Each structure stands twice: as C-alpha cells, then as structure tokens.
Amino acid sequence: MTVFAPENIAFIMGGFVRTVEISALAILCSLILGTLLALVKQFCTGRLCVFRWIVSIYIELFRCTPNLLWILFIYFTVKGTDIFISVLAFTIFTSAVMAEIVRGGLNSIPDNQFEAARSQGFGFAAMLRLIILPQTFRTIIPALFSQCTTVIKDSSYLAGINVAEFMYTTRVIMAQATNLSQVLLLYGFVFALYFILNFGISLFVRAYQRRLVAA
C-alpha cells in the first residue's frame, strides 16, 4: 500500500490546506468588492447613474457565464503565483454573486432606518458604516456562508489549471494507484474531507438560522 505512505498523505493534505487558503482569501476579497458593487448599484442615482449601469453589466456578465471560463481566462492573461491567479479569478467571479447577496440584504433594511439616521444628523458614510451595513451583514450571514460552500466546491475547478489544490494533489497520488480499490479509497477520502468541511459550514448556518427564528 505505497499509495497511502505518510509522505503521500502529507502531500494530499498540503493540497487541502491550499484549498482552504484560496477559498478563504477569495471569499474575503469578493465580499469586500461585492459590497462596494452593491453600494454602487443601490445608491448611485441621478448623475452617477452611469456607474450603476456599469455595475449591472458586470454582475449580469459574470452571473451568466461559467466560473471555469474566468479561471482559464485569468490563467491565460495574468502572470503571477498560483494563489494570486486563483484568488483573482474567484474574486472577479464571486464578487458579482456577493454583490447580489449584499443588495438583497440592503433591500431588507426598512426605509425608516435610513430616515432615522438622517434625522439624527448622520452623514451618508457614517450612516452606512454605523447603522445600515451592520444590520445588512447580520441578515445575509446564511446566504454568505452558503456562498462559502460554493466557493470551496468550485475551487476544485482549479485542478484544471494545475494549481496544487486538494483535487489536484489527490489526482497526482492517484496516478500511482495500482488497483481499483486504492482509487476508490482515495476518492472516498476526497469526498469525505470536502463533505466534512462543507457540512460543518451548513450546520453552522442552520444553527444560526434557528437562533434568528428564536430571537
């Protein structure tokens, strides 16, 4: 059973750590960019309306084309480390989804919150930072975390451009497998680890939602 030698397992687990790193960075970056996009789409009216149009086009473009297309596109056009390319590709793609999630949250904030903030003399930036955005983020936590699951799952597309993430490292070791049962065991291992990671997140979301309902 040389396939399951300690150094092979360590190599595979290195890929798992890489997957988690890439996903976490991509989620963080796309949340920041997505929030900005959502704010532009929501609040740029009147003379600034052109920005709203640009953001709408951006969002629709990325929502209507596959993730893999942008991974390959970035891989071909941008030079940099594997992590940089991966995070960049996921950020431009996922921020479109994040923008829609944040906008959903912004829409759920009652108008009187805005009015009350204004009447208390808050400026636009202070109102967003202190009153609107904290409430927005609290309401979108479930959607945000299910998007995390999606990013973690989609990061396995990166095996297609030879980024040494979990699926890729496992495939490298799998090439040494001599019989079917070894292949099946390795796949079982991959499925199990992805499952534990994502199921953990979905359990957290469910617990959080129950708390919201109870509150």
Add this chain to the structure above:
Amino acid sequence: MLEGILSANRWHLLFTQMDIFWEGFFFTLAVSVAGLALSMILGTLLGVFSTTRSRALRAISRIYVEFYQNTPLPVQIFFMYMAGPQILQAILGAATPVRIAPFAIGSLGVGLYHAAYVAEVIRTGIESVPRGQLESARSQGFSRAQAYRYIVLPQTFKMILPPLCNQALNLIKNTSVLALIAGGDLMYQADNFVSSSGFLQGYIMACALYFLICFPLAILVQVLESRSKRRPRAKVIPGITTDLDAKEA
C-alpha cells in the same frame, strides 16, 4: 496576450473556425437538456420523499441531498470519468474498462448534482403551502384532485418557479465542467482554440455564447421573482364583490 484583442486577423481566424464552437454550443445545449430532465424528475421524486411520513424515504432524500450539496461537482465528474469505467468493468465482468461517453458523464453528472438542489426547492415549495389551504378547499366541496389542481399547486408553482429557473441557469453553466475531462462541450472547444492558436478570442466567443443562453434565463428569473412577490388579487364578480374588495385582497 491582451494586446491582440482588436487584431482583425485573429478575429478572422476565429470566424473561420466557428463550426467547432457551434458544435460545442449544441453539445452543451444537449447535455443541459438531458441533465435538466434528469434533475427535474429525480429532484421532484426526492423532494416528495422528504415530505412523506416514511422515515426511510425521508432519510434517503436527506442523505442524497447532503452528499451532493456538500461535495464538489468536478470531483464527482472526475470520479465518473476515472473510476467509472473500471467499476463498470468489475460489475459487468468485461475484459477491458467500459468506456462511458462524455455525453452520458456530463448529463448524469450535472443531472444528479442539481437533482439535490431541485429536491430542496420542491420540498420548500410543498412545505410553504399551509395545510389549512388543502383542508379549507376540501371543506368547500373540492375533491382531493381539484383541491390540488386549483388551490395547492398554483400556489406551489408560483413559489418554486423562480428558484427552479435559477437551477436551470446554474446547470447550464456547470456543464462547463466537461472541459476538464475533454468532453467536447463549448468550454472545451474554446479552450482548445485558445491553447492551439494562443488567441484569447476563443474565450470571448465562449463568453458570448454562454451569455446568449443564460441571459434570457436570468431575465426570466427576475420576471418570475417579481411576479411571485405580487400579492394575489380577487377577481371582480359583479354583484358579489366590489372593486374595493378586489383592491384589499
């Protein structure tokens, strides 16, 4: 790479090779339709399972949904592509690994994956119609079939149509996973063009073609969503209801 984007020869070369793009485009469409059919049938079945009183059926549905929602589609596809032929060989007792056509892997892959999501949509749809709706319909003399036909199902459909269309949209995008296993779909053909010619125009064309299928669906989702949010209005029946009643309803 980017500087050649406006180059006329490169675009010309792209248009001389458009037939492989159309081939990929129609392959992607065919896989999507087959996958969609599978995911709707299996998803509806699993969704209904999860609302029955049988513990076993509920467990089957739950395990299926959790497994498919929490593991990546590319891994599932790689599994079918790499281990599938050997598993079939072992089961069928064939002499050599049994080759599975990319079309079968693709439609089975996205079909099984999205069935889990469709099942959840169907489940929430069924659960969202209050039981009292069925009971009150029955008490008004509707037969069971009529109650479903006129009262329960219209309410369910209105709720689940937008997320179902959203799943169709995601399914079409996800067929691009076939490019990872040389499946001959649109993404694969585009990637082939780009890696053999070195011209980015291939990706731009793929982007346009995907957009062509998916954007109308995205619009449809928005229309359906705004329609499902509109509150139902009572019909005006002369002599029985007034316009005022209709507005309040």
